[in-house]
Amino acid sequence: MRKFSFLMVIVFVFLLTFSAVAQEPVTIEFWHAMGGFNGEIVNTLVERFNESHDNIQVEAQNTGSYNDTLTKTQAAVQSGSAPHIVQIYEIGTQVMLDSGIIIPVEELGREVAQDNNFDWGKFLIPVSNYYNVNGQLNSMPFNSSTPILYYNKDAFREAGLDPNRPPQTFEELKEYARKLTIRGEDGNVERYGFTLGIVGWFVEQMVANQDALLVNNENGRSARATESYLDQEPAVRFIRLWKEMVDEGIMLNPGRGWDGAKQAFLSGRAAMMIESTAQVTNFTENAKNDGYELGTAFLPRPEGVDRGGVVIGGASLWAVRDHPEEELKAAWEFLSFLTEMEQQVYWFENTGYFPVTKAAVEHEMNGQFFAKNPNHLTAFLQLLLSKRSPATQGALIGTFPEVRQIVEEAVEKTLQGDLTPQEAMDEAAARVDRSLEQYNSLYE
Numbered sequence: 001m002r003k004f005s006f007l008m009v010i011v012f013v014f015l016l017t018f019s020a021v022a023q024e025p026v027t028i029e030f031w032h033a034m035g036g037f038n039g040e041i042v043n044t045l046v047e048r049f050n051e052s053h054d055n056i057q058v059e060a061q062n063t064g065s066y067n068d069t070l071t072k073t074q075a076a077v078q079s080g081s082a083p084h085i086v087q088i089y090e091i092g093t094q095v096m097l098d099s100g101i102i103i104p105v106e107e108l109g110r111e112v113a114q115d116n117n118f119d120w121g122k123f124l125i126p127v128s129n130y131y132n133v134n135g136q137l138n139s140m141p142f143n144s145s146t147p148i149l150y151y152n153k154d155a156f157r158e159a160g161l162d163p164n165r166p167p168q169t170f171e172e173l174k175e176y177a178r179k180l181t182i183r184g185e186d187g188n189v190e191r192y193g194f195t196l197g198i199v200g201w202f203v204e205q206m207v208a209n210q211d212a213l214l215v216n217n218e219n220g221r222s223a224r225a226t227e228s229y230l231d232q233e234p235a236v237r238f239i240r241l242w243k244e245m246v247d248e249g250i251m252l253n254p255g256r257g258w259d260g261a262k263q264a265f266l267s268g269r270a271a272m273m274i275e276s277t278a279q280v281t282n283f284t285e286n287a288k289n290d291g292y293e294l295g296t297a298f299l300p301r302p303e304g305v306d307r308g309g310v311v312i313g314g315a316s317l318w319a320v321r322d323h324p325e326e327e328l329k330a331a332w333e334f335l336s337f338l339t340e341m342e343q344q345v346y347w348f349e350n351t352g353y354f355p356v357t358k359a360a361v362e363h364e365m366n367g368q369f370f371a372k373n374p375n376h377l378t379a380f381l382q383l384l385l386s387k388r389s390p391a392t393q394g395a396l397i398g399t400f401p402e403v404r405q406i407v408e409e410a411v412e413k414t415l416q417g418d419l420t421p422q423e424a425m426d427e428a429a430a431r432v433d434r435s436l437e438q439y440n441s442l443y444e
Contacts, residue, residue: 033063149296196251213229214235308392
């Protein structure tokens with residue numbers, strides 16, 4: 001009897017141990033590039049998921065900038081330590097497609113997780129359109145934004161301008177900037193009419209807003225891009241406007257990057273600027289605290305040129321292929337969770353990035369959010385009214401990060417007077433063509 005009892009105890013302990021092991025949650029790694037307050041919001045979403053899923057544990061890690069995250073992901077794949085989900089900025093799309101390391105999210109949901117109830121039509125078309133390549137959605141839309149024009153309505157009133165009629169054309173932008181610029185008795189500028197950081201993204205957007213392409217082969221959508229269109233009139237005329245306004249002293253050149261222009265606008269040193277829609281909440285709060293009224297508007301375009309629209313910026317979430325099936329299914333659960341209306345509304349209201357689903361937008365409409373926050377409505381209307389075309393779908397370029405650097409260098413050379421706008425963009429186009437040739441040769 002004692003021998004039997006001893007065996008029963010051993011069996012019981014074994015069963016308890018086996019049960020504990022069986023109940024260990026599946027752990028997945030999520031790498032992202034959201035820092036500061038936005039990083040805290042990401043962590044909150046991860047905590048929400050973990051609390052509602054006993055069988056899955058998501059471990060989120062900030063891996064630096066977008067460039068850092070892409071580089072670290074490529075290195076991790078080579079060393080066999082890749083995450084399950086990674087946030088990659090939109091211009092990394094072609095590289096991710098070519099990498100061979102990803103599993104398209106449609107394939108992940110339908111074939112691996114066998115989630116036949118997921119609604120693939122739930123996303124806003126201008127958002128999903130960017131990441132839809134070869135007939136399927138390759139990554140899950142996450143933080144999406146576009147640029148808009150921000151302006152100080154009080155400054156408009158002081159200058160005798162209608163605060164409810166922002167500039168709609170390049171010509172009006174220049175005219176308004178003249179009126180908004182204030183010079184002291186010594187002739188020095190106390191407030192500029194307009195400012196813009198030297199950021200390649202703005203050139204891309206201004207080209208798309210003229211319904212023009214950045215590269216050939218329908219922006220790299222029908223075949224690999226092999227030729228840059230930076231030397232054509234849509235890009236050149238914007239650089240020309242930029243140069244003319246800076247030379248006239250009605251536009252502040254804060255140099256390369258985002259921060260200089262943003263600080264100039266927020267401090268009142270510039271009355272207008274172009275920035276990401278992700279800044280709407282931040283800029284609105286700043287205006288409220290500083291006692292002025294903030295206005296927003298669509299991007300201006302050349303007079304007589306039909307409006308194309310804007311291209312989605314930001315980033316999406318990619319699933320990395322080489323992981324056990326149960327971990328890939330867990331990754332799908334998290335990706336699917338992030339697309340639910342509650343998460344999308346929380347993300348939008350706390351960060352300013354677009355909600356990427358129709359249900360979240362409808363919720364905000366019904367809840368009068370846009371009626372109470374008209375500057376957010378501006379961003380949505382500009383996106384939804386954008387023409388559906390290869391120009392606004394966005395370019396697929398394997399060397400896109402390098403292309404942006406080339407464009408920024410071209411703008412600098414123009415503003416410094418080293419080259420004319422046409423010469424600078426001719427040089428930039430030639431450099432981009434060479435980079436495309438080198439990249440494409442790897443995949444012939």
